[in-house]
Amino acid sequence: MIARKSLQRCTPAFLLAPGLILFFVVIVYSTFKTLWISFYQWDGFGDPAFIGFQNYRELWQDPQFWTALRNNAIWLVVFLLAPPIGLAISLLVNQKIAGMRLAKSLFFMPLVLSLVTVGVIFTWFYDPTFGILAKLFGLFGLPAPALLSSARYVTLAIVFAGLWPQVAFCMVLFLAGLNNLDSEIIGAGRVDNARGWQMLRHIILPQLKQVSFIAVAISMIGALRSFDIISVMTSGGPFGSSSVLAYQMYEESLFSYRFGYGAAIATVLFAIMLVFIVWYVASLLRAENGG
Template identity: 50%
Template sequence: MAATTPPPARSWYKRNEIALTPWLFLLPAMLFFAVYVIIPIGQSVAISFYQWDGLGEKTFVGTANYERLLGIGDQKMDRKFEISFWNNLKWLVLYLLAVPAGLFIALFLNQTVRGIRIYKSLFFFPFVISQVVVGLVFSWFYLPREGLLNAMLAIFGAGPVNILSDPSTATYGIIAAGLWPQTAYCMILYLTGLNAVDPEQIEAARLDGAKGRKMLWYIILPQLKPATFIAFVVTIIGALRSFDLISVMTNGGPFGSTRVLSFYMFEEALSEFGFRMGYGSAIAVILFLIMLGFIAYFLYAMWREEREAR
């Protein structure tokens, strides 16, 4: 019998091709993520332990920037940081109203009614315009004399109000401006999720007599969990990094009452009155840790639910 030749030895890549191919596709995105996200985060953490104006020599101060911010030891908590932190909490709580508002608008727009495309365009419009334009529009809307808000209040006999000049109302006025495009974004997420809802489950639920609230709570909402997760994460990040609306509408005023952590970080690190890069980096690190805590919680909750469903 003729001797059979053994098959040629395959290379290491050929033996591991199935496992390596996905990583090759992910490699460019991972490199960009490392260069533009991971490395800057590490640099911010490192700079936060220094006193530095961004140009000269850095002076190592250890945790002095954090002690000054948080009032650790004999130091008193930075008043501007305290105001910014509480304003961020207001943003976080009130900004989450965009999630249920976006859900109910999406449920309305998912109906087959006459002129639904016009309604979808009107609700989608705030999402495609920039935050700067939104800030300018609402600044004009809040004008004490010429603004549309006071014109509407005058119809009901109410006196003029100056939303953005009153420290007790300015933050809420900016949050209301931010809710407009954020609600549109959540609406888009839920409209996408509603297109993926299983019609067979809805039909089976109808046959069992489910409708209205029961249909929404037990059939539709469980299938919208991925959209809800993304809506919560994006809304929380948007609330914590709110900068552009504040910069356009009040520039942190009146009397610093509308500052948030991201705006205070900019003031300390990059404004003409600051150039304290170490102190600004410490604010950025604290803001990052707050964001990371919320996102980690939602990721853990999603992972636990998927594990229990298996």
């Protein structure tokens, strides 16, 4: 009997152990290892040489780092459009109108596509010779701009490609929130003649506050960790103008064999993301405590 009770007490620990071990090895250990490598000059093969903060000083003077940081800021600003657009689409497809199930499926489709697939699709879309964009400009007798070859517009072109599946993700979040609205509160609002914008502003949006918070937080983190779609569409080009911190870290580490410098970039990116993670957790705790 005692052995059975002891086994029952230990069962949660046994179930949690694989996940915790994986978390500490892959996440925690790798984070501290990356921070340690950032203070060394290392090509990934020989013995690392300690250089202190030299990698960070070089990073501060590197124009490519500031270009990547600026592009990350552009990603962040544009991705904040995903929650309001996703909310608008969810309100539209949540209506009980014939054909809305098909519309909902079409809007949901980008979410099941990988970002690599999205990148390939939009590369074809932006192609100035045979892409859909070229066809649209051709209707007016105009040449299509080569967006992915323009240092001025390439980042915006990639960001809007990445925004497509992000909007679909936010739409799904808001649809789940709309399906969990309190019908009694909505009914009370109708009794008080709340219609249209008043119903949305004073009754629906307050009940979607937590969903909105999650959509904004995930969109911000997704903007900071953008990598794969850039790799597929431009590989950071032209001349590094579309690179972000994650892609610059990848290039410096695997192509230039500067793992210490790449680790310094990764540490800076982690510090930026940590700010948003701390804000997210603190806001979540305040919301749960009614603060």
